[in-house]
Amino acid sequence: MANIRDxxxxxxxxxxxxxNVL
Structure with a gap:
C-alpha cells in the first residue's frame, strides 16, 4: 500500500x- 505522502x-x-513544459 503506497503512502499518501509519497x-x-x-x-x-x-x-x-x-x-514547466507548458
Missing part, C-alpha cells in the same frame, strides 16, 4: 513538470 509528492512533481 503519492501526493509524486503527483506534485508531475504537475510541476507539466507546468
Amino acid at each position: 503519492v501526493a509528492r509524486h503527483a506534485g512533481v508531475s504537475v510541476s513538470t507539466v507546468s
Whole structure:
C-alpha cells in the first residue's frame, strides 16, 4: 500500500513538470 505522502509528492512533481513544459 503506497503512502499518501509519497503519492501526493509524486503527483506534485508531475504537475510541476507539466507546468514547466507548458
